[in-house]
Amino acid sequence: MSQTESGRTDSGICPPKTARGQKTRESLLRAAEKVFGEKGYYVASISEITQEAKVAMGTFYLYFRDKEDVFRALVQHMLELLRTHLRKHVAAATSQMDAERLGLKAFLSFVSRHKNLYRIVLDSYSVDETIYSGYFQVFADLYSRRLSRAAEQGEVRPGDAEVRAWCLIGISNFLGMRYALWKRPASMDKVVDAAFDMITHGLQAR
Amino acid sequence: MSQTESGRTDSGICPPKTARGQKTRESLLRAAEKVFGEKGYYVASISEITQEAKVAMGTFYLYFRDKEDVFRALVQHMLELLRTHLRKHVAAATSQMDAERLGLKAFLSFVSRHKNLYRIVLDSYSVDETIYSGYFQVFADLYSRRLSRAAEQGEVRPGDAEVRAWCLIGISNFLGMRYALWKRPASMDKVVDAAFDMITHGLQAR
Numbered sequence: 572m573s574q575t576e577s578g579r580t581d582s583g584i585c586p587p588k589t590a591r592g593q594k595t596r597e598s599l600l601r602a603a604e605k606v607f608g609e610k611g612y613y614v615a616s617i618s619e620i621t622q623e624a625k626v627a628m629g630t631f632y633l634y635f636r637d638k639e640d641v642f643r644a645l646v647q648h649m650l651e652l653l654r655t656h657l658r659k660h661v662a663a664a665t666s667q668m669d670a671e672r673l674g675l676k677a678f679l680s681f682v683s684r685h686k687n688l689y690r691i692v693l694d695s696y697s698v699d700e701t702i703y704s705g706y707f708q709v710f711a712d713l714y715s716r717r718l719s720r721a722a723e724q725g726e727v728r729p730g731d732a733e734v735r736a737w738c739l740i741g742i743s744n745f746l747g748m749r750y751a752l753w754k755r756p757a758s759m760d761k762v763v764d765a766a767f768d769m770i771t772h773g774l775q776a777r
Numbered sequence: 778m779s780q781t782e783s784g785r786t787d788s789g790i791c792p793p794k795t796a797r798g799q800k801t802r803e804s805l806l807r808a809a810e811k812v813f814g815e816k817g818y819y820v821a822s823i824s825e826i827t828q829e830a831k832v833a834m835g836t837f838y839l840y841f842r843d844k845e846d847v848f849r850a851l852v853q854h855m856l857e858l859l860r861t862h863l864r865k866h867v868a869a870a871t872s873q874m875d876a877e878r879l880g881l882k883a884f885l886s887f888v889s890r891h892k893n894l895y896r897i898v899l900d901s902y903s904v905d906e907t908i909y910s911g912y913f914q915v916f917a918d919l920y921s922r923r924l925s926r927a928a929e930q931g932e933v934r935p936g937d938a939e940v941r942a943w944c945l946i947g948i949s950n951f952l953g954m955r956y957a958l959w960k961r962p963a964s965m966d967k968v969v970d971a972a973f974d975m976i977t978h979g980l981q982a983r
Binding site (some may be wrong): 581602611612613626668671689690693694695697704707711717721725726727728730731734735738740741742743744745746748749750753761762765766768769771773774775776777 | 910981
């Protein structure tokens with residue numbers, strides 16, 4: 572891939588070489604998170620992003636090719652922010668199941684702070700379905716590996732790790748939407764505990 | 778609400794009075810499912826819908842006010858189709874938990890037949906977040922009631938029915954996307970069994 576001075580590549584998502592370039596790119600992505608999140612992909616414009624980031628229009632094109640390019644980079648950027656956030660909060664886990672619980676809790680706190688995450692990720696489905704599927708596939712792979720490891724260690728009952736991974740993604744995703752985005756509960760910990768109880772022990776009475 | 782001869786109301790989603798009007802409205806909704814599903818809300822146009830339905834542009838406006846109006850009616854229509862489908866397949870359930878299993882299976886078969894469901898529902902988030910949240914709230918209420926009933930009957934362990942309902946919605950939604958829409962498995966029954974095993978017994982080894 573050829574690189575320009577700002578570090579732009581054909582994919583438009585490689586980081587710039589200089590610290591200053593990196594900072595400008597991050598300002599543009601922060602602005603894009605706000606503008607795409609508030610207006611939606613189809614209504615948002617590049618000029619709104621550059622105004623929000625306080626950079627000239629010409630500068631934008633040093634980093635991104637067009638609206639779709641900055642949007643793709645934004646989804647990737649949000650994914651990395653979320654992964655970093657999860658990694659930090661899951662580090663203290665004492666077991667694989669404890670990692671699940673801490674991960675769910677950390678995801679809900681991330682959504683509370685990044686209210687635009689959902690609209691951006693949901694919009695990606697209509698921009699290009701593979702952005703959306705790729706985003707969730709990253710988490711499916713992470714969950715599957717953790718569940719397989721947990722089954723090998725005897726912590727989790729044997730079972731289809733991939734199906735279970737998609738179930739866990741679905742749970743996080745919808746709890747985040749319902750409780751972190753739409754209507755916050757009196758206690759988020761109680762939501763995490765109730766969900767985690769179901770994930771751990773299932774619903775059936777014994 | 779005042780009604781026109783075709784039965785259009787202020788909300789635009791009440792059914793027409795005559796059988797013929799009803800048929801035309803259904804043709805328009807079927808066409809809308811195809812056009813919105815393939816092109817997405819923002820790119821799709823009313824003229825594509827009328828061409829697909831083989832009706833005159835003027836006829837469209839007897840039933841719907843504008844693009845947003847037909848889109849709202851479409852989401853409502855898909856919701857009703859899905860509920861009818863689920864009701865039919867869950868009727869044979871021998872217990873509340875069996876109803877969960879049959880419901881999940883029926884949902885996956887519905888998605889296989891209505892590939893455009895996801896794009897339409899996801900697009901509704903950016904058209905008006907309340908269309909999207911309203912759609913899922915209907916299912917959350919249904920699940921909550923069923924889970925509360927199951928807990929009263931001692932079939933399910935006591936727990937927060939609302940949190941559990943959103944977990945179950947998340948599971949159905951993401952399994953449908955992954956296995957009915959993106960990449961069909963060799964056996965859908967095995968996917969249902971693996972997910973249902975997790976829902977029933979949880980992940981933790983005993």
